[in-house]
Amino acid sequence: MTTAGGLVHRAGGLLIPAWELPPGVRAAVTTRRLAGVSPSPFDSGNLGSRCGDAPANVVANRVVLRHTLALPSEPVWLRQVHGVAVHSVAQQGNPDGDHHDDPVADAAYTNRPGLVCLVQTADCLPLLICSDDGREVAAVHAGWRGLAAGVIEATLARFEAPAAQLRVWLGPAIGPASYEVGEEVRAAFVAHDATAHRAFSETRPGHWLCDLYELARQRLAAVGVDAVSGGGFDTFTDPRFYSHRRSRPTGRFASLIWIEPLASAQPAQHTARPTALAAHRRATRLMFPRLLGSAFAKLPRTVQALHLRRGLQTFQGAATIRRGSHWLARLCGRVTGLPPAMQDAPLCVEITATPRREHWLRNFDGHRMGSAMWKRKGRLCERLGLVTFHFRLSVQNAALVWTVDRVRALGLPLPASWFSGVKAREFERDGRYCFEVAAALPLAGELVHYSGWLDADPAWVENEWPDQPLADEARDDYDSSDDYDSERHGNADSGDGGGDGGD
Structure with missing residues (x-):
């Protein structure tokens, strides 16, 4: 029926x-x-x-x-x-x-x-x-x-x-009033069952309106299914x-x-979580989720937690820092504001995140190192002191990897080959967010190597989703070609150019 x-x-x-x-x-x-x-x-x-x-x-x-x-x-x-x-x-x-x-x-x-x-x-x-x-x-x-x-x-x-x-x-x-097809479609069905012609109505030579619902009912009836409902859309x-x-x-x-599931075979409660969903909507528009796309979901929960929070967030942890001894390494360290060498020093990181930019302030036991980040043509840009790095982000072996793509100092391009020894990685170890940053130059040798951990709570990703109103909510959909570097800071860094069918 x-x-x-x-x-x-x-x-x-x-x-x-x-x-x-x-x-x-x-x-x-x-x-x-x-x-x-x-x-x-x-x-x-x-x-x-x-x-x-x-x-x-x-x-x-x-x-x-x-x-x-x-x-x-x-x-x-x-x-x-x-x-x-x-x-x-x-x-x-x-x-x-x-x-x-x-x-x-x-x-x-x-x-x-x-x-x-x-x-x-x-x-x-x-x-x-x-x-x-x-x-x-x-x-x-x-x-x-x-x-x-x-x-x-x-x-x-x-x-x-x-x-x-x-x-x-x-x-x-x-619907059958909207779906015009060619002769090959009608022929495919009529060749299987001559009665399929009832599902087609000619509009002009070689063209037909097609009723998918009628064709499906015919196929179902032919194999003995008569409990068919729905249709008419x-x-x-x-x-x-x-x-x-x-x-x-x-x-x-x-x-x-x-x-x-057998233990819960009862009327389903089709209820939304408006606060949680609104928070998730805003969080997924932040820079790191947008730059990584679907790969972001492959990151450990602690790494996700660090990059999904909007507004101002503070993370506590510890870091160990090793500095290069070459005079050129010391000079580069001063230019970029790198912290001095220290062992298991207390670390506090303040991150202010919006869809357009992020500001990171790292406090290594009293030594403060700040940076600004923005997205540009699929890259993450970070300014440290007088130097701007362009990173490509990827997920490798459950870690977030930062790879240097371009570097500018005072707006002037520097050879990318100089910075092949600059690497950064975020990962999870023993249930804790961890990081490792290494920087070396061909002539100066090692500039800095620092690693440590932060208290990014992984439970936040699944359970809390705090709803934080932001003043720039109307700018959430700012395009990924954000020219924040030159727009906000006067930097000459301009960046380079870098369906399936109907279902």
């Missing part, structure tokens, strides 16, 4: 299918209004990592999704290729993983409570499937290519329950949803389904 389906609105940009589900099975659909951080044209709840949005934004939006829906685990994010592969979800997704490692599939199936099946779309048809007994669920991404190739049939074949004991919900897709005309045909580039919304 086919019934008309709908969506029930929830807070935070979520929709819940009006679909009769077995006890313990949950389903949801996100919208563009998910309380995310993505700017136009992805505003604001984009969950797609391959559509052009900044990776850091996608990571933040996915955190919002987990919190808003109180998901039992990290969803498994698929690399969808308009094929028929079905990924069996046997363990939760990795929130710190690289999206290049996502399973290549267009459907996800599981019979394990607590694991989440999810597909992303922006005009293609999402299907959510569950068995009558609530022991099996699946999510399917069905563009016309996957639909014609048999992605629905491939997914149903994974179920132990027979087709007559399955329930299917057809989610938001482009049009992502092209409905502003709640992303539409690849309406706007390019655009984001992706998600349709997801899961079986609650």
Whole structure:
């Protein structure tokens, strides 16, 4: 039996299918209004990592999704290729993983409570499937290519329950009045089943309006599934949803389904955490998360904690410093304001962070060394005394590595080869934030080597997210080509120039 389906609105940009589900099975659909951080044209709840949005934004939006829906685990994010592969979800997704490692599939199936099946779309048809007994669920991404190739049939074949004991919900897709296709699309379906011609209406020679919902119902009926609901949406005309045909580039919304863990199979509380989410939104716009993108999530929690706090923060710790003895090394040390040699000296670091710049003031047992940082063309720039360094940031072996790319003194460029011995690293050891900085020059030898630790609390990343109002909130989206160096300090340092298809 086919019934008309709908969506029930929830807070935070979520929709819940009006679909009769077995006890313990949950389903949801996100919208563009998910309380995310993505700017136009992805505003604001984009969950797609391959559509052009900044990776850091996608990571933040996915955190919002987990919190808003109180998901039992990290969803498994698929690399969808308009094929028929079905990924069996046997363990939760990795929130710190690289999206290049996502399973290549267009459907996800599981019979394990607590694991989440999810597909992303922006005009293609999402299907959510569950068995009558609530022991099996699946999510399917069905563009016309996957639909014609048999992605629905491939997914149903994974179920132990027979087709007559399955329930299917057809989610938001482009509607038949908006989806014009060429003759090759119609031919692909009619060649499989002559009755598919009922899903096409000719608009002009060689062009047809295509009804994805009708095609899906035909495929489902052919294998014995008659409990089908949903349908009747049009992502092209409905502003709640992303539409690849309406706007390019655009984001992706998600349709997801899961079986609650046995201990918590009760009505889900779809509640947002507005204070926490607002704080996360602002934090992910800071310089280090934006420069590192999705790689930021691979850092240890203590390192993340140091770089996610806005406003003025103070960190206490200790440092050991070794200084070079060559006269040129001593001269360079005075020019850059390096601290003297000391052993296990008390260290206090004050960091004032906004999306446009950061000021670091280090106090090595009374010796103060300050620096200003800003981002420019994908690099982190830091001024120490009369010298400005341009660093490329990377994550290597769970450490944040600073590599010198360019150097200027009094606005004049210096050979980068001179500074190959300048290295910095932030990492975690025994649950504590640690750092190591080494600087050497070809003629002067070692300038300085200092290492130590700070009391960056890793629990803050997961639990606190303090909400701090800042005066420059309106400037959060300042472009990554920020010309802070020359704009604020009169430095002549100008810097150098340095989709998938619709779902």
